[in-house]
Amino acid sequence: MKRFAIIAAGAAAAAAFSASAGEMPSFSDIDTDASGAISEAEFVAYKTADGDKTAEEAAEKFALIDTNMDGEISEVEMETAMEEWKDDTSDMESDMEDGMSDTTY
Numbered sequence: 001m002k003r004f005a006i007i008a009a010g011a012a013a014a015a016a017f018s019a020s021a022g023e024m025p026s027f028s029d030i031d032t033d034a035s036g037a038i039s040e041a042e043f044v045a046y047k048t049a050d051g052d053k054t055a056e057e058a059a060e061k062f063a064l065i066d067t068n069m070d071g072e073i074s075e076v077e078m079e080t081a082m083e084e085w086k087d088d089t090s091d092m093e094s095d096m097e098d099g100m101s102d103t104t105y
Helices: 002-020 040-048 055-065 075-101
Strands: none
C-alpha cells in the first residue's frame, strides 16, 4: 500500500511539474473525473497544484476559457484556448526576434 501511495504522489508531482514546465496539458490531465468536461474545481486544482497561481487567478482564467458560460470547459473550448495561447506566444516570440535584429551592440 505504501508503494502505491509513493507512486501516486510521484505521478501527481510529475503532473504539476509538467504544467509548470510550459508543457501543454492534455484534456484528460485536467478532467480528473473523466466526465468529458472540466469543472471549475478541477481547473482550479490543476492550475494551483504547483503553487504558481492562486485560486482566484485560476478561477479568472477558467471564466475566460468557459466561453459559453455553462460552468464547465468543454474539449472544444480548451482546444480553442490553447490555440489562442499558441498564437499569442508565437506573436510574442516574433516580436522579440524583430526587436533583436534592430538592436546594435
